[in-house]
Amino acid sequence: MNTKPVLSIYKGIPYAEAPIGQLRFAKPQPKRPWLSNGTALDATEYGPICIPGLFGQGMYRTLSAQPPTVSQSEDCLTLNIFVPDAVVADEGPLPVMVWIHGGGFVTGTGSNTDGSVLAEVGRVLVVTLNYRLGVFGFFSTGDDAAPGNYGLWDQRLAIIWVKDNIASFGGDSERITLFGLSAGGKGVAMQTATPVNNRTLFKRAISQSGATDDSAVNSPETAAMRSRQLADLLGCSDSMYSTHLVDCVRRVSAKNLAEASNQLPVEFVDFSPFYPTIDGEFFPDYIPNVLTAGHLGQYDFLTGVNSNEGTLAQSSDKIPSSIESYEQVSAIIEELLVSTFCKCTNAREAADEVAFYYTSEQGSSDGRLNRGAILDAFADVLYTAPCLNNVNLHVKANLTSRGSTYLYFFPYRPEDEPSSEPDIITGAGHGAEVPYVFGDHLRDSPGTEKGNLSSLILRYWANFARNGNPNEDGIPYWPLYDLANESYIILQPDIDRRRRLQAGQVAAWLDYLPRIIDPSDPNKCSLDVPMPSLNVSKHNRTRTVEVTNRNGEMLGTVVGEVRLSDHAMGGLQVACFMGIPYAEPPVGGLRFKPPKPASSLGEKPLDLRGKVPAACPQNTTKDPWMARIGFNTTSEDCLTLNVYAPVDGEDDTTLPVVVMVHSGDLKSGTSSVYEANLLASMSEAVVVSFNYRLGPLGFLSTEDVVSPGNYGLYDALAVLQWVNKFIGSFGGDPTQVTLLGHGAGSILAHLLVMTDETTRGLIKRAVSLSGTVLSPYMQNPVQSAPLDRAKALAEKVGCTTEKSEAMVECLRHRPAADLVDNTPELSFSFPFPIVVDGNILKESPSEILQSGMFQDVEFIFGIVQDEQAALAASFLEDPTRCPTEEEVEQLIGTICKESLPNPDVASLALTTEYLDNGRHKPEDKNCSTRGAFRRFLHDYLTVAPTLQAALHHASTETPVHLYTFDHIPMDRYQAGLPHWAGAAFGDDLQFLFGEPYSSQPQGESQKSYRLKDKKTTLELMYLLSNFVHKGSAGVPKSVFAWPHFERSELCYLSVDPCPEARSGVDDGWKHKLRFWSELLATVAKPRPTLSDTTSMPSDPVCIIGTLGLEISPETASLLIEILLGVSVAIFAILMTLAFSAC
Incomplete structure (x- = not known):
């Protein structure tokens, strides 16, 4: 005789450690065993419920009407x-049903659901659970600092606990079914959709009035915005870094945190400001992409909705009790539904379509029916349409898996449960099926209509949990759902079966409306990226290399450390050798001279492990990257290079080489701050970075043989020569060298391509980022000559200036710090410029480009979307204020005086071009004058010189590519950028070096990264890797082709998380080229002297004396043609003067 009790309930079993302290806003940690003291856990009382949001807003305020029956706690x-x-x-291990409660992810508990009847009658084990709610469960900064979804991870850990332990209670761990209502139903659907789960964890899922779609999940941007809003309320928004913000919010009391979260605004369809979020792991991508990935097809799936899901919105104060006009219906739908359903630019049009569809049959004059129409639309967009979308996707995924699919519709409302609004709500409201599932009516009203229906529904659910099929002998048949028939069951006393549930409404939301909406921020591509590994950069290996040249002559031995790169970055082991001397210390008599190659590394192995080479003398606060990590070590003995060499593989295959030239306006910067091991791993190349002399030590020139200048450029040449000789020792191929420069380093790299005879055979490919030899900083005719600058420095440090020999000899004996401290700050010019010295640089770069006497190498040019944002802000008296046109005219005039000859004419042309003609795309939607000034600076310093240089190289047969970096990072290269700044100078560097996947500490910054950041770095590094290996940029990971840059279309690639090819013609680049290279070059020529204007020219000329122009008739004709397309104002001014003079 069986003497077992009928039912046992085990309450309050902890499955995770308390999520407090550092575990707040973190994944749950499994509960440690509690039997260490030999005492059994008291499981006779329910545990505390998770702290809910404190309702009082929106339509969901009534959800908190159910008072907690037990204490609340984190x-x-x-x-x-x-x-x-x-x-x-009697029956052995039983199926297990795990209930996930609803409550909008902000309220509810597993403790208020009695699973007794379902367990006993259904012959299953029932598990209910708590998970973190509201801000505690779903706070997210949209990046690595606090990714979010802790409540979903809680659910998953509870399921894992059940999987591991349920056998001890008589459950079958191989037959686990998840089921849940509303937010719990969404949670179930999310557990089936995420790639972190699979069928080995649970087999089946029942989602009741809950589905996964875009409206159920926040974007990282929305999550970040809301976390910042909360931080503002809590006084935690001082730091720009998410990690600091999270640490601050962690220290806030639970009560204050919950209260503050309740003060934030929420969308109509949101229960809380904090919701599930695209986090890169649980949801690795946009929800439509997650759903179509096919993960959900591996589970048996049963889902459905009730007939009046709109009852959830009945209490909303945004839906009046009577809505009298069609216009009011449309306005409410636009605000409450469409603005959430589609983040689109044509919300009014979409709202009108929805309003017409839901009111057309009964007209729009009945205020009560109009209210009912809105409730119906709400139900369909949030429940019915997503449910059908999920079930259809499940069936499609089933084509390659074994899951079964079932759909139900629950319309039953018993007579003893009258509707609160019987004129518009007659069926089953949201959640009405739950008492039937758990057998409440079977227990309380056996033999009645609703008691019998409860018995039937309970059996369906339990049968499905038992074998993936709700059917059994003796009960009405429930057909499988498939795409051919779309069959579903109607759960009511008189069971019915039909096809195509709510077909019209579903088609409206899933088919018609998506075709007419214009998304404001369309999901152009996938954000699915690998998550960073943990502890991948621990250094537990060393690498010793004998450095020899091709003839076997030995330079010395170096010892470096091996770092394992993140798997997303190629996962290679990279040997890092930091600080290999490539030249003798440039001190004493070697100061102001080309570098002398290092003859030996010494007899003993040079141990470079843990070394960070000193930077060349400079003001270290001027380099943003150095300042950010607190690097301030300098020395004149600085001519070192770093080698990052992949060491995976045992064959003799050599790898291409990337030689990186750092930025810094030729007066700051160092290779020591760039961790290039990830770049080496991702590109499968040997990466070399190096220091070169800066400021006066690198570029001071007396314009004669005493001190010709360009020593920093000679340093870079020496590195190329060293690489050519010795890189084979590190597995590099000296014939496959890509020279990559950034900023001023890009100018140096481009110059080395110009020096055809000197560097021929040393460079195969080149990448110039944010700088070319045509930069205005290279040749500023307004600033003083190089010799004058050398004399000015000499005077400041107490040296004679009468003769070059004596002056330079004196400067050689002055401390390097004195020379650095007295380096001038010049506008639109390097403090000590690169000069035509007759040796390494025989002609000006512009002359070399015009002649075509440069190396024909494969080339990538890159610029940043808002390159000069920081410079623009520095010129504005108040960057937050919109300047007047007069103020912008004055600023342009000032810049012309500091950088262009004939500044009055140039200023007139530029102000007319950028302020008057409306030809340029708006750079600043909130302030056209500020946008015009930003566009002028960007075109002057970045776009025009880059396009001109790229076209010169494109005139050869070797491919040239150009891209713009358009992604705005959270952590900017330059501090203090205004809110309107786009991607600015240096913002691309962190992505070039793979920092979103770096586990290396970055000083005090504690940076964190978003999915878009990770995607951007993968795209950029993938393109660079292709170029380094093949000389072709290839196809981005997002499968957009990158055409060559050619004069006809000026095609380029816009690099962001979703790269796409664009035509510069559409961006007005042809006009920019003509304006800057032809018109401005003509009108901004230096004024001719009186003798120039009165002497007899050899050819006919037109002289515009007032403006100081001397042009040929052909140029005048060209000027007329250009001006006709530029500005009526300039045309009128110049032509009046021109024809009076010709």
């Missing part, structure tokens, strides 16, 4: 198990 991660002991004794 230490709430417990579960409860209902065990039908007698059934277990």
